[in-house]
Amino acid sequence: MAYVDSLVALADPTRRSLFEAIAARPASVKELAANLPISRPAVSQHLKVLQNADLVKAHAQGTRRIYELDRRGLEALRTYLDQFWTDALGAYAAEVARRTQT
Amino acid sequence: MAYVDSLVALADPTRRSLFEAIAARPASVKELAANLPISRPAVSQHLKVLQNADLVKAHAQGTRRIYELDRRGLEALRTYLDQFWTDALGAYAAEVARRTQT
DNA sequence: CAGAACCGTAAGTCACGACTTACGGTAAGT
DNA sequence: ACTTACCGTAAGTCGTGACTTACGGTTCTG
Numbered sequence: 201m202a203y204v205d206s207l208v209a210l211a212d213p214t215r216r217s218l219f220e221a222i223a224a225r226p227a228s229v230k231e232l233a234a235n236l237p238i239s240r241p242a243v244s245q246h247l248k249v250l251q252n253a254d255l256v257k258a259h260a261q262g263t264r265r266i267y268e269l270d271r272r273g274l275e276a277l278r279t280y281l282d283q284f285w286t287d288a289l290g291a292y293a294a295e296v297a298r299r300t301q302t
Numbered sequence: 303m304a305y306v307d308s309l310v311a312l313a314d315p316t317r318r319s320l321f322e323a324i325a326a327r328p329a330s331v332k333e334l335a336a337n338l339p340i341s342r343p344a345v346s347q348h349l350k351v352l353q354n355a356d357l358v359k360a361h362a363q364g365t366r367r368i369y370e371l372d373r374r375g376l377e378a379l380r381t382y383l384d385q386f387w388t389d390a391l392g393a394y395a396a397e398v399a400r401r402t403q404t
Numbered sequence: 405c406a407g408a409a410c411c412g413t414a415a416g417t418c419a420c421g422a423c424t425t426a427c428g429g430t431a432a433g434t
Numbered sequence: 435a436c437t438t439a440c441c442g443t444a445a446g447t448c449g450t451g452a453c454t455t456a457c458g459g460t461t462c463t464g
Binding site: 228229230240241244245247248262263264265 | 409410411412413
């Protein structure tokens, strides 16, 4: 259920900010913390959540840890959502068609 | 920012259960509550959240309210995620390519 | 070999959100 | 009209998770 972790991770506004910042450009923890109104340890904690949701991955570079995007988390989430796209137009289509109002 | 509401709504396990049940087949509040270990008012509260995330829509049928899937919420969420798919392969591609390890 | 820079974890606080019960409101049945 | 069925909202409780400060560990630099 990796998609669950992705959903929970991205539901938090601070983690979304981190994720979006990392997606735009890989960065160190300090750099990421500089653009947020919270402490550096808080950023580390959020990154941990993002990381084991496979939304982000890190690699050391000297004493710094550079975080970059990991597409596996997004992919899991995407797959989960796509399931409803097709389901909603398959078995569910007949039901909807009858009372269509959209 | 409709996608934010969708993310928050689907981050809760109970709301996911409701959403998935509704996606599989439209149902009344009582029917939905019957398959969950929580009270009926709790279900109503969750449905309210799902509804103003545009993940679900309701229409009255006698004294019952039938909830069915609303694709607008999913669409908003999908669009948000797709943004990273392309971004991550565009401006971000060069950065990654250099330190590729995946 | 200090000292500094960068980071993760531990422990504790506090607000928020997921529940409950109680209540009121509307539509159908007799 | 009265009762029953179905539902939403109000108010209050309680656990979880998003923060903080404090600490220890590792890697460059002088």
